[in-house]
Amino acid sequence: MRLLVVEDEVRLARALQKGLRSEGFAVDISHDGASGLESARVGNYDAIVLDVMLPRLSGYEVVRTLRRERNWVPVLLLSAKDGEYDEADGLDVGADDYLTKPFSYVVLVARLRALLRRGAPERPAVLVAGDLVLDPAAKQVARGDATISLTAREFSLLEYLMRRAGEVVSRLDLLEHVWDSYGVSEANVVEVYVGYLRRKIDTPFGRAAVTTVRGVGYRLETDGG
Numbered sequence: 320m321r322l323l324v325v326e327d328e329v330r331l332a333r334a335l336q337k338g339l340r341s342e343g344f345a346v347d348i349s350h351d352g353a354s355g356l357e358s359a360r361v362g363n364y365d366a367i368v369l370d371v372m373l374p375r376l377s378g379y380e381v382v383r384t385l386r387r388e389r390n391w392v393p394v395l396l397l398s399a400k401d402g403e404y405d406e407a408d409g410l411d412v413g414a415d416d417y418l419t420k421p422f423s424y425v426v427l428v429a430r431l432r433a434l435l436r437r438g439a440p441e442r443p444a445v446l447v448a449g450d451l452v453l454d455p456a457a458k459q460v461a462r463g464d465a466t467i468s469l470t471a472r473e474f475s476l477l478e479y480l481m482r483r484a485g486e487v488v489s490r491l492d493l494l495e496h497v498w499d500s501y502g503v504s505e506a507n508v509v510e511v512y513v514g515y516l517r518r519k520i521d522t523p524f525g526r527a528a529v530t531t532v533r534g535v536g537y538r539l540e541t542d543g544g
């Protein structure tokens with residue numbers, strides 16, 4: 320099993336490398352976020368131990384970038400207990416586990432072994448359809464490099480469609496999952512909001528990601544239209 324340790328405290332990185340090697344792992348080291356990301360992209364690792372506070376690129380940015388690139392390598396985050404970051408943030412960006420420094424080496428090895436047992440199934444923290452990307456945690460939507468501003472309702476509608484990308488979703492299904500039971504006075508509210516959404520995510524880009532399936536509902540194209 321091949322591990323990457325991304326840690327800017329050189330002594331800690333060396334100690335981890337030495338310890339993990341003695342457990343039988345192959346261990347590479349990066350000392351900053353940018354080179355860690357590069358190594359993670361090309362290194363075909365079975366797991367990554369990733370410090371949060373790193374020069375050049377934070378651990379959060381590294382794991383977020385990997386997940387956007389659909390790289391599902393298991394990631395265990397290490398963070399100093401300074402209150403600036405918390406576990407929820409780390410797991411939100413797509414990390415699999417989290418240890419706060421100072422941590423027990425024995426616990427680290429046990430957690431790593433658990434991650435390695437699980438392997439790297441797809442578990443997107445962000446939803447992707449072609450060049451359309453929706454990040455539920457950061458509440459952001461982008462097409463390519465262009466950030467798209469949506470209202471809360473439009474965001475919920477797009478999130479639901481993206482979670483079921485490629486499937487036909489009925490109007491009733493959308494009404495149940497995107498609108499609560501109150502305040503839906505107009506029968507055509509779904510059509511109206513699909514129209515709003517198209518004007519923001521499709522029309523300006525010359526695309527047609529949200530297609531109408533006559534008499535049934537809507538489908539978000541898996542290639543993002």
Ligand code: CA
Pocket residue numbers: 326327328370371372373
């Ligand atoms: Ca650090």
